[in-house]
Structure formats: C-alpha cells, structure tokens
Amino acid sequence: MLEQSGLPLTVGQFWWYSFCYWGIFAVITFGQLMMLWLLKMGVAMQPHEMFVWLLDGLFWWSTTPLVLYASIRVPVAFKVRDGSSIIKPILFHLCIVTFLNIFINVLHFYITNPLMYRAVGRMVPLENYLFSFFIAYTASFGQYLLLVVGFNKVSYIYRYQQLKQQHFESELHNEQLRGQLANAQLQSLKMQLNPHFLFNTLHSVVSLMVKNDIRKATLMITTLSDLLRAVLVNQSADFIPLQEELKLTRQYLDIQQIRFQDRLKVEYHIDPASELYPVPQLILQPIVENSITHGISDMTTNALISITSHVSAAGMQVTVYDNGLGAASRKTTKGMGLGLQNTLLRLQQAYGTKARLEFQQPVGGGTSVTLHFEGRIEQGDNGGSRSGNI
Incomplete structure (x- = not known):
C-alpha cells in the first residue's frame, strides 16, 4: 500500500502518523463522553467504560491500512473527468464505514459485553449499542472521509512533485546527451577534415619527389x-x-x-x-x-x-x-x-x-x-x- 501511494514512509512512521491521527479524535471523543456522563448521570466514566472507549480507538487505528487501501483503489477526486461522478466513490466509502461501525458494535456485544459482565457484573443492553451506532455514525464517517481525502491529496501532491523532479532530471539528462552528441559530431567532422588536407598535401609532396x-x-x-x-x-x-x-x-x-x-x-x-x-x-x-x-x-x-x-x-x-x-x-x-x-x-x-x-x-x-x-x-x-x- 505504501509503495502504491508513493509516500516516502517506513512502516513504523506509517503506524505512528496514523496513531496520531486517530489519537486526536479519540481524545476529543473521550472529553465528550466525560461531559455526557457528568451531565446525564452526575458521575465520571468508570474504568470498564474507559476500556470500551480505548478498544474503539485501537479498532479504528488498526483499520487504517484498509481505509487507505480503499482510498487508493477508489479515490475521492473532486475534479470530475470523463463524465465520472463523485457520488459513486462516496457511496463506496460510505458502505465501508457502515460495515466497520456494524462490525465494532457486534464485536462489543458478543465479546466485550460478556467480558464486562464477568468483570463488573453488568451488561450493556442492545438498545445502548444501537443508540451508540447511530450517534457515532456521522462522526466516524467524517473522520473516515477526512482521512481518505487527505491521504489522496497528500499522495497526489507527492507523486506530482516526484514526476516533476523526474521530468526535470530527464530534461537535464537529455540536454546533456544533446550537448555530448553535438560535440561528438563536431569532433567527428573535424577529424574528417584533418586527414583530408593531409592526404592532399602528401600527394603534392609525392608529385614533387617524382619530379626530383x-x-x-x-x-x-x-x-x-x-x-x-x-x-x-x-x-x-x-x-x-x-x-x-x-x-x-x-x-x-x-x-x-x-x-x-x-x-x-x-x-x-x-x-x-x-x-x-x-x-x-x-x-x-x-x-x-x-x-x-x-x-x-x-x-x-x-x-x-x-x-x-x-x-x-x-x-x-x-x-x-x-x-x-x-x-x-x-x-x-x-x-x-x-x-x-x-x-x-x-x-x-x-x-x-x-x-x-x-x-x-x-x-x-x-x-x-x-x-x-x-x-x-x-x-x-x-x-x-x-x-x-x-
């Protein structure tokens, strides 16, 4: 995926930048949840609830390669070419966001929820997951689309600069080759002239010697x-x-x-x-x-x-x-x-x-x-x- 994007990133750098990206939204979400818990229940989030929040953040972080691969395969380009529409790529990515949101909620309901029940003796009702799905859906889609569009833009700019540099180097190389070719042709013509008059002069010398x-x-x-x-x-x-x-x-x-x-x-x-x-x-x-x-x-x-x-x-x-x-x-x-x-x-x-x-x-x-x-x-x-x- 990194090779296709053309970005000069190592695997470690890729995971670090993606962690910083999702981490920003995770911190914002954590602040929102804390305020909601305080306003609604009058208490702060419990440790097991923070654990669920942490799992959500790690899940979206782990999906970064999938998101960026999808952005390469179906880029969101705002310059419409050949009559293509921007609606199709947005619908494609909307389906991916929907799938990921359903997947994380199913994961929580069937795996995280039983673990929470064993740990604290409480389970989250199915209604709460449905509520969370619809509340978080818009925000997750915005974060997803921002990542897709931003990645496409950065990748395009870098490839454009790379192609521009390659074009410049190619033109410079071609100019050097043209100069070398012209110089070689000049030297070739000059080398043809040197023996030309030399042979004629030696012929005159021979003529004089024949005449004694x-x-x-x-x-x-x-x-x-x-x-x-x-x-x-x-x-x-x-x-x-x-x-x-x-x-x-x-x-x-x-x-x-x-x-x-x-x-x-x-x-x-x-x-x-x-x-x-x-x-x-x-x-x-x-x-x-x-x-x-x-x-x-x-x-x-x-x-x-x-x-x-x-x-x-x-x-x-x-x-x-x-x-x-x-x-x-x-x-x-x-x-x-x-x-x-x-x-x-x-x-x-x-x-x-x-x-x-x-x-x-x-x-x-x-x-x-x-x-x-x-x-x-x-x-x-x-x-x-x-x-x-x-």
Missing part, C-alpha cells in the same frame, strides 16, 4: 609539420580566435605557394575587430582548399586568393575569394564535396541558424565563399568559447 624537386618537397614537409603541430596545440578546442585560425590558413597557403610558386598571390584584408572572434578550428582551410583545387589549379599565372573579414552590428563575415574560372569550370560542382559539405555541417552543428555559408560564382568568373556569424563577441571572451550572443 627534393628541395621543394623538403620545404613542403617542414611547413606541413609546423601546420600539424599548430593543429595539435588546439586539438581539444572546438573554437579558436580568428587570428589563430588565420595562422593555420597561412601555413596551409604557404604549402600551396611552394607548389604554385609565383603563380599564386595571397591577399589578407582582416578587420582588427574580428581577430578575437571565436570560430570553429579549421573552418577556413577546406574553403581555401576548394579555391585552389577547383578554382586556380589550372591557372598558369596571376592566380589570386583573397581572405577578407568584416565585423558589423549584425555579426562577422569572413570571405574567401579566388579569381579562377568559377561557373565556367567543369570541376566546380565537384568542389562541393567533402570539404564544403563538412564546413556547412560544422556550422549547423555549432551554431544552428546563427551561422550560414554563402557560395557565389559571378558570371564574369571567380568564386567567393562567405561565412556569416550572427551576434557579437563579448568582452572577456577567449578563444575557447563562442561569441556572447551566438
């Missing part, structure tokens, strides 16, 4: 080593300041300039206000790689890659532009492969709708990819966190 250009291959490997070392320094950070991201991008472009030599020119137009803006690590590298692979790789001269950043009230924009063939290139659609797709996925995972990628290829040639970050960086932010309003 050992000096350039050695310089490219050394620069690649510096780039990987810089990546490993920030391996645990999902977000780094833009100035750190630009350092990684410069190192990658240094590797490419070894490959292209004088054919490739790189320009930077960086707004100083954007340098501390936190961005996902290696967010620019796949965009720059896309510009080289699908934009300027076939150009024999005057290849240009320009990186521009700008901060406004709406947020920050970073644009990577190349002057390649753009829409006229047959390889352009292939450029929307792993690199840019992962970049877009990383933005969605990290920022949701607060960041977007814009891909443009004007008719006159060239390609520009712009990253838009909504919000602004707050004072005191560092490279390991996002901007304050993102």
Whole structure:
C-alpha cells in the first residue's frame, strides 16, 4: 500500500502518523463522553467504560491500512473527468464505514459485553449499542472521509512533485546527451577534415619527389609539420580566435605557394575587430582548399586568393575569394564535396541558424565563399568559447 501511494514512509512512521491521527479524535471523543456522563448521570466514566472507549480507538487505528487501501483503489477526486461522478466513490466509502461501525458494535456485544459482565457484573443492553451506532455514525464517517481525502491529496501532491523532479532530471539528462552528441559530431567532422588536407598535401609532396624537386618537397614537409603541430596545440578546442585560425590558413597557403610558386598571390584584408572572434578550428582551410583545387589549379599565372573579414552590428563575415574560372569550370560542382559539405555541417552543428555559408560564382568568373556569424563577441571572451550572443 505504501509503495502504491508513493509516500516516502517506513512502516513504523506509517503506524505512528496514523496513531496520531486517530489519537486526536479519540481524545476529543473521550472529553465528550466525560461531559455526557457528568451531565446525564452526575458521575465520571468508570474504568470498564474507559476500556470500551480505548478498544474503539485501537479498532479504528488498526483499520487504517484498509481505509487507505480503499482510498487508493477508489479515490475521492473532486475534479470530475470523463463524465465520472463523485457520488459513486462516496457511496463506496460510505458502505465501508457502515460495515466497520456494524462490525465494532457486534464485536462489543458478543465479546466485550460478556467480558464486562464477568468483570463488573453488568451488561450493556442492545438498545445502548444501537443508540451508540447511530450517534457515532456521522462522526466516524467524517473522520473516515477526512482521512481518505487527505491521504489522496497528500499522495497526489507527492507523486506530482516526484514526476516533476523526474521530468526535470530527464530534461537535464537529455540536454546533456544533446550537448555530448553535438560535440561528438563536431569532433567527428573535424577529424574528417584533418586527414583530408593531409592526404592532399602528401600527394603534392609525392608529385614533387617524382619530379626530383627534393628541395621543394623538403620545404613542403617542414611547413606541413609546423601546420600539424599548430593543429595539435588546439586539438581539444572546438573554437579558436580568428587570428589563430588565420595562422593555420597561412601555413596551409604557404604549402600551396611552394607548389604554385609565383603563380599564386595571397591577399589578407582582416578587420582588427574580428581577430578575437571565436570560430570553429579549421573552418577556413577546406574553403581555401576548394579555391585552389577547383578554382586556380589550372591557372598558369596571376592566380589570386583573397581572405577578407568584416565585423558589423549584425555579426562577422569572413570571405574567401579566388579569381579562377568559377561557373565556367567543369570541376566546380565537384568542389562541393567533402570539404564544403563538412564546413556547412560544422556550422549547423555549432551554431544552428546563427551561422550560414554563402557560395557565389559571378558570371564574369571567380568564386567567393562567405561565412556569416550572427551576434557579437563579448568582452572577456577567449578563444575557447563562442561569441556572447551566438
């Protein structure tokens, strides 16, 4: 019964609280009986009469589990649902009270009464029991119903609070799982990008070695080593300041300039206000790689890659532009492969709708990819966190 009610009570606590409940009414009843005896007979209650009163109190105390079990099975709810009526549960409990009152009076008449006759030589007439039954019936029903309604209410409140707490803990747990999932997805995407540009760079090294250009291959490997070392320094950070991201991008472009030599020119137009803006690590590298692979790789001269950043009230924009063939290139659609797709996925995972990628290829040639970050960086932010309003 205690498990069904959901109340955090031990068996001992249950019997103690029920004893206190019935004890209050027993003391009130004892005072009433004393006054009735004094007014009617002019004498106080006799010990054998007090014994009967004590038996009545113990009887109702012992019925507490039955009463509460009945209240669980047929609760008295004042909120009518599905067209149900409160009359049926009240009639049900009225039958139980009637049965209990008849049972205690029968018990007194057939067991207590003979014992009293042997002890004091007196018996209580049947009329007195009938009188007691009808006099005490209303009071016993009120006490019974008060216990039923009170128990239902307390049990409901406790279960409601328990469900509320469980719901809160479940929501907190789900939020933690969502955060862990998002972080795992970000790490997965980043781990896909690292070998992506690594394999391409090593392929360039192999090409130089095949051409017997050992000096350039050695310089490219050394620069690649510096780039990987810089990546490993920030391996645990999902977000780094833009100035750190630009350092990684410069190192990658240094590797490419070894490959292209004088054919490739790189320009930077960086707004100083954007340098501390936190961005996902290696967010620019796949965009720059896309510009080289699908934009300027076939150009024999005057290849240009320009990186521009700008901060406004709406947020920050970073644009990577190349002057390649753009829409006229047959390889352009292939450029929307792993690199840019992962970049877009990383933005969605990290920022949701607060960041977007814009891909443009004007008719006159060239390609520009712009990253838009909504919000602004707050004072005191560092490279390991996002901007304050993102």
